[in-house]
Amino acid sequence: MNIVRLAYPWPENGIPREADPQVMVIGQFDGVHLGHSSVIDYGIRLARRLGITASVMTFDPNPKEVLGKGDYEGYLTPLSIKEEILRGMGVDTLYVAEFNHAFAAVTPEQFYEQMLVPLHVHTAVVGFDFHFGHRGAGTPELLRELGQDSLLVETVPAFLLEDNKVSSSAIRAALREGDAKHATKLLGRPYQIRGVVIDGDKRGRTIGFPTANLELSERYVVPRPGVYAVRVLAEGVWRAGVMNIGFKPTFQTGETRPSFEAHILDFQGDLYGQQLAVELIDYIRPEQKFGSIDELVTQITRDAESARQILL
CATH class of the missing domain: 2.40.30.30 (Riboflavin kinase-like)
Structure with a gap:
């Protein structure tokens, strides 16, 4: 798996433009739990079907840590473990975008134009609750609108286990209660x-x-x-x-x-x-x-x- 690190503000000449199109799965993916895996697997399968690169873009450090969110407790999967899991899943390229206060101010339009366009993203694959850009103003619907005819956007629905949505917050709650078995069930490991x-x-x-x-x-x-x-x-x-x-x-x-x-x-x-x-x-x-x-x-x-x- 190729790992590409990106830092904002970009160099004067911007992000190097990719020569080949790629399917890019975008998200924080802390935990890489069953819900995250369903989104990532969808992107990998789509890339294989199209015969193009399967990539993931994630953000480090966790935006909640940088922005001082009161409910931030730490990582379920620090970047080193996340990289190992994604490599094992068959991801070709992992983009790690450094999250800082400057990047937090990037608008959804800038995110699309300055990050996805130069990387020649053919299809963006995101979860149903995906948000991006300043104050999370961007949604999958806005990303489709921005991409128009040059970017396809696939949204993967919530992953349900026993009729409940699998989420990072549910795993954190299980760990706070000492329910290691339930955390294992939600993580898939x-x-x-x-x-x-x-x-x-x-x-x-x-x-x-x-x-x-x-x-x-x-x-x-x-x-x-x-x-x-x-x-x-x-x-x-x-x-x-x-x-x-x-x-x-x-x-x-x-x-x-x-x-x-x-x-x-x-x-x-x-x-x-x-x-x-x-x-x-x-x-x-x-x-x-x-x-x-x-x-x-x-x-x-x-x-x-x-x-x-x-x-x-």
């Missing part, structure tokens, strides 16, 4: 976070449950604090594990930021400095404060067994 293993307080190894303390690599949507059955990609192998997300109340650390500590079942090794990927499979229990270390060890033993039953 488990929710994944990534981070580098850093030094922690090393209490886990003293009680027989060494943990990998992750420093997240991106600003992710943080799930509900608690204990989860997880799969961990460590040293190139997916392994069963249990993860605590939270504030370690038993030790009264006074943490204001949640920690992410994973214990990998039946694993011995040094993971410090390595990047791990962790998939949330199921919620086991809320985080809780224990009266003694012995009580904590007993519960962790139960958690590990619960995770083993869920995963193995």
Whole structure:
């Protein structure tokens, strides 16, 4: 997959004009969930049928982050993960448009004339609720009007699961509630976070449950604090594990930021400095404060067994 990065304002000579036409799927696609996949798959199939390039245009950082929207919680799929998913789906070219305040002021007309026309877009494929341009004034209908006879616009309807629309906001809500299984159903895959293993307080190894303390690599949507059955990609192998997300109340650390500590079942090794990927499979229990270390060890033993039953 070819990745092209675009930044506004464009160079004086503008965006290089593409030599060949392409089908372009346009959207933020945070999560690349089942609804997003239905739009992207439609565009890829159309491009294959026409014998032209299948491309996707997305925006980074997330517009909500740049514009300071109050409901912004972080990414479901940071750009690095999004790129991997799109590559696996068969996208030929990914355009990553840098979203900044200057780009936020671009009108729908400018977006069409300065971005889509130079890129020789044959067909734009968008979701039913697609908006673009300053204050989201652009709609699929306006894009058709702007393109007239030179641009086709295909709109893909909402993707329904059990009569409910699949959306990024529904996935965020599921994660806030600790419903990892429902998030998996909406995403079409488990929710994944990534981070580098850093030094922690090393209490886990003293009680027989060494943990990998992750420093997240991106600003992710943080799930509900608690204990989860997880799969961990460590040293190139997916392994069963249990993860605590939270504030370690038993030790009264006074943490204001949640920690992410994973214990990998039946694993011995040094993971410090390595990047791990962790998939949330199921919620086991809320985080809780224990009266003694012995009580904590007993519960962790139960958690590990619960995770083993869920995963193995």
